[in-house]
Amino acid sequence: MSFEVAGLSPAKADGPLKLAVPRGALLGETLDVLDGAGIDTSEVRGDSRSLIFETEGMTLVTMRPSDVPTYVEAGAADVGITGKDVLLEQSDRMVYELLDLGFGRCRMVLAGRKGDERLGESQRRLGMMRIATKYPRIAERYFEGTGRQIELIEVKGSVELAPLIGLGDGIVDLVATGRTLEENDLEVREDILECTARFVANRVAHKLRAAEVDDLTARLREAAAR
Amino acid sequence: MIHPIPPGTRDVLPDEMRELRRLQRALIEVFEARGYGEVATPAIEYDEVLARGDGRTAATAYRFFDEGGELLALRSDMTVPIARLAASRLAGAEQPLRLCYLASAYRAVRPQRGQMREFTQAGVELIGVPAPAGTAEVIEVLEAALDAAGLDRAVIGLGDADLYRQLLAEYGIEGEARDSIIARLATHDLVGLEEELAAVEGIAEEQVATCVALSQLRGGSEVLEQARGLGGAAVERASARLQATFEELERRDVAGRVRIDLGLLRDLGYYSGAILEVYDPALGHVLGGGGRYDGLLKRFGADLPAAGFALYLERVHVAQMEEESRRGGEGR
Numbered sequence: 231m232s233f234e235v236a237g238l239s240p241a242k243a244d245g246p247l248k249l250a251v252p253r254g255a256l257l258g259e260t261l262d263v264l265d266g267a268g269i270d271t272s273e274v275r276g277d278s279r280s281l282i283f284e285t286e287g288m289t290l291v292t293m294r295p296s297d298v299p300t301y302v303e304a305g306a307a308d309v310g311i312t313g314k315d316v317l318l319e320q321s322d323r324m325v326y327e328l329l330d331l332g333f334g335r336c337r338m339v340l341a342g343r344k345g346d347e348r349l350g351e352s353q354r355r356l357g358m359m360r361i362a363t364k365y366p367r368i369a370e371r372y373f374e375g376t377g378r379q380i381e382l383i384e385v386k387g388s389v390e391l392a393p394l395i396g397l398g399d400g401i402v403d404l405v406a407t408g409r410t411l412e413e414n415d416l417e418v419r420e421d422i423l424e425c426t427a428r429f430v431a432n433r434v435a436h437k438l439r440a441a442e443v444d445d446l447t448a449r450l451r452e453a454a455a456r
Numbered sequence: 457m458i459h460p461i462p463p464g465t466r467d468v469l470p471d472e473m474r475e476l477r478r479l480q481r482a483l484i485e486v487f488e489a490r491g492y493g494e495v496a497t498p499a500i501e502y503d504e505v506l507a508r509g510d511g512r513t514a515a516t517a518y519r520f521f522d523e524g525g526e527l528l529a530l531r532s533d534m535t536v537p538i539a540r541l542a543a544s545r546l547a548g549a550e551q552p553l554r555l556c557y558l559a560s561a562y563r564a565v566r567p568q569r570g571q572m573r574e575f576t577q578a579g580v581e582l583i584g585v586p587a588p589a590g591t592a593e594v595i596e597v598l599e600a601a602l603d604a605a606g607l608d609r610a611v612i613g614l615g616d617a618d619l620y621r622q623l624l625a626e627y628g629i630e631g632e633a634r635d636s637i638i639a640r641l642a643t644h645d646l647v648g649l650e651e652e653l654a655a656v657e658g659i660a661e662e663q664v665a666t667c668v669a670l671s672q673l674r675g676g677s678e679v680l681e682q683a684r685g686l687g688g689a690a691v692e693r694a695s696a697r698l699q700a701t702f703e704e705l706e707r708r709d710v711a712g713r714v715r716i717d718l719g720l721l722r723d724l725g726y727y728s729g730a731i732l733e734v735y736d737p738a739l740g741h742v743l744g745g746g747g748r749y750d751g752l753l754k755r756f757g758a759d760l761p762a763a764g765f766a767l768y769l770e771r772v773h774v775a776q777m778e779e780e781s782r783r784g785g786e787g788r
Contacts, residue, residue: 244737303740305740326643327643327644327647329646433741433742434736434737437717440674440715
């Protein structure tokens with residue numbers, strides 16, 4: 231882990247606490263929990279194109295969930311909220327995981343085409359499965375941990391597409407309701423893990439702004455439990 | 457035509473070099489003024505010797521064979537080479553030994569993270585003075601070094617490397633379970649920590665709560681009282697060690713920028729007792745660290761208490777620049 235050196239980008243830990251807020255699927259519930267913790271999110275909810283919002287005593291910075299660990303690790307944001315899937319996929323990012331916020335619950339699964347035996351057949355006849363995913367490290371760790379070999383195919387966009395047109399035998403992806411799988415004639419074959427939103431902090435901010443970080447953690451814990 | 461250099465290495469041009477040299481000189485002056493004599497050791501050592509100091513295989517990332525088939529390695533820090541030096545070249549020397557260094561060290565990097573394979577450390581080792589006096593002296597030197605670098609807002613975190621090992625032993629947690637709990641503590645994954653602890657058979661709920669709460673205790677000497685409130689022999693012993701060090705710091709009038717941090721856990725294999733980390737509000741990364749390693753010299757045949765610290769020179773330089781521009785901004 232932290233046997234790391236450098237990462238020389240400077241970041242200011244002065245002024246109001248900077249909180250990285252994930253845009254996309256987690257945004258709504260993140261803002262609800264922040265409201266519950268007494269943080270004014272009305273400006274973020276507005277239709278402004280801004281990325282940075284000043285509220286009382288705190289700066290909210292909106293970004294892609296997968297960028298949250300990057301900003302928090304560097305200290306450009308002091309604290310942040312993102313999915314456990316993102317943290318696992320970027321497990322070499324040195325951020326402190328302080329709280330399970332409980333919302334944004336979804337499953338990381340192995341899925342294949344309905345009624346299609348290609349996953350099993352490839353494993354039996356080729357000695358490995360060809361897996362398309364946006365989460366190469368989680369997939370690699372999972373199959374390694376279960377003693378199976380795979381050929382990893384990393385894609386960036388809609389991963390459901392891959393097995394439908396013959397790129398890979400199956401996919402590893404995040405499933406919330408299962409509707410996308412259903413619509414694409416795919417089904418869950420194995421559950422890999424469950425993910426929820428997490429509250430994370432920069433290592434130095436956690437030390438130097440201990441009171442503020444602890445206070446926010448306590449408020450978020452209360453708000454998330456409601 | 458551009459001829460590349462390996463990622464994680466750097467050329468330094470005159471403008472930067474001038475500033476680095478100024479910083480280096482300021483640090484070495486502080487060390488020398490306090491009686492720490494500068495030493496140099498080879499960048500390349502026998503792998504077996506470095507591994508003796510730090511058993512983790514990840515410590516030395518770059519190993520190679522020489523023409524005689526000997527396995528050599530690039531050092532990953534200066535503490536182990538100096539332990540070797542103190543136990544061999546300086547075996548008969550008068551104690552305590554006060555040594556300082558300014559040297560490159562080498563570690564593995566993850567691609568595209570701006571991490572450095574080759575970096576410079578400036579630090580001291582105090583060999584032959586036990587806790588708490590030795591620890592306090594090292595912290596005093598560290599503070600003077602931070603002042604000399606102009607980092608007047610820098611903070612030193614002071615923790616205890618034995619706390620969790622002893623606490624988990626008290627709870628009867630051993631082997632793999634202990635290692636994975638320590639790993640969660642080291643990465644400060646509190647959610648995972650609670651899960652791992654809760655999964656231990658027969659553990660009481662308040663033991664889980666104590667361990668999690670301990671890892672969040674940081675601040676002035678009042679956190680020692682809070683820690684003691686959580687109870688247990690391991691906590692009591694660690695608190696007593698930290699208190700002794702803190703009182704010694706107060707006696708020397710250098711406790712001002714020290715924060716006690718019971719969540720601190722450095723992952724270097726040789727630490728025992730006090731551990732240190734250095735932060736500056738201008739930088740999101742740790743500037744340096746250190747602590748006690750009372751068992752390290754013994755591995756080289758000289759059973760001596762020891763403590764030290766190392767600052768990452770390039771990071772101190774970045775923080776220095778940030779602090780200067782902040783001060784400049786305030787002056788406007």
